[in-house]
Amino acid sequence: MRKYRGAIAALAVSVLFLSACGGTGAAETGNSTSANSADEASQELIAAAKAEGRVVWYSSIPQAPTEAAASAFEKKYGVTVEIVRASSEILEQRYSTERDTAKVVGDVLTVPESYILSDYLKKSWLTPFDSKTMPALNKWPSQYLYEDSYALVNVQPIGVAYNTDLVKEDDLKSWESVLDAKYKGKIVLADPGAIVPWTELLRLLKNTYGEKYLTDFKNQNFQLQPSAVPGTQQVAAGEAALAFPSLYSVVNPLKEKGAPIDIKFFSPTSGVQQFTAMSKDSSNPKASALFVNYLLSTEGQGMLNQGVAASVLPGVPGTVALPIDYQLPDLVKAKDEQKDLLSLLGL
DSSP states (O other): OOOTGGGHHHHHHTHHHHHHTOOSSOOOOSSOOTTTGGGOOOHHHHHHHHHHOEEEEEEOSOHHHHHHHHHHHHHHHOOEEEEEEOOHHHHHHHHHHHHHTTOOOOSEEEESOHHHHHHHHHTTOBOOOOTTTOGGGGGSOGGGEETTTEEEEEEEEOEEEEETTTOOGGGOOSGGGGGOGGGTTOEEEEOTTTOHHHHHHHHHHHHHHOHHHHHHHHTTOOEEESSHHHHHHHHHTTSOSEEEEEOHHHHHHHHHTTOSEEEEOOSSBOEEEEEEEEBTTOSOHHHHHHHHHHHHSHHHHHHHHTTTOBOSSTTOTTOOOOOTTBOOOOHHHHHHHHHHHHHHTTO
16 A cells, blocks of 8 residues: 555655656547557456446546546547536535445546545545556556555646736746736636645745745735636636636636637746546446546546646656646645635735
8 A cells, every 4th residue: 555645755756757758749549559558458347337338527627638538538438427527625525425425426536635535545435446457557657556546647737827918928937926016906816725736836935935925915906716717717808917826727728719828837836736536336336447547548648638737657648847846735734734824815
């Protein structure tokens, strides 16, 4: 069993490895190739998954990459993926309520709070991964498999989204640029009380610049939004200049539609790291195993992370490189300090 805390050092050491995972080519898609053959599940598992017919995926990863991975899986195997997408806080509350009442609705769960998954495992709510039925595990980096029951599948660096009609890229040089008086009243803040990785960014900024950074940010008269999605949409619509914080996966779909929006990364920064687990006592255990095996495969990692995130799996085309001085998030410390950090922002 690999305890999450025990893997912290290994993950920190391998940040350079993660940075090297970035690529410029498109992710591989379609049916299995020679490069992906080692990932392929057995025909027995595929047949059993098709008989179940569906898998319900609770995912806090933004809509575009979630749907890309689900659609590619459906096309490849003919098994429906029912997506329930929401913030991790909402998903975890829903999942816990269901499990407390002996219901298992979500077959597969993807959230950034790995300590929550560790708690679920202690409650016997998760089923361990099995490399005999999930061959993608055989080449999955062992340091990114935790307690044999959840894996790090998506690493999204945190940046600042900006409206390219309202903001010059050259004006954004560091986190301190966000404090410029010309952005007063023009910043949208994704609620750091709702998403712990946002809190972790506040902790990183406080440790880098001191508490004054957060009190000065408070004086920027920011607008508060429940998540990065509506805030970034406001920036795309010209209703705000900056969205803080934001992600490739939120910005890129708007940019691809022609919106005047882009994202800038500063040093240091942290990220949203998403972990995937399978429910014990699921109605669709075979479909769950097949789907998680797909997410851990080279093809699945490409579909989930293409253009928006880094993959811990080597050699995945189309994934992004992490910014220089990417810092490993410590969500346990962020949760412990959350109240004090929010207070500095007047929240």
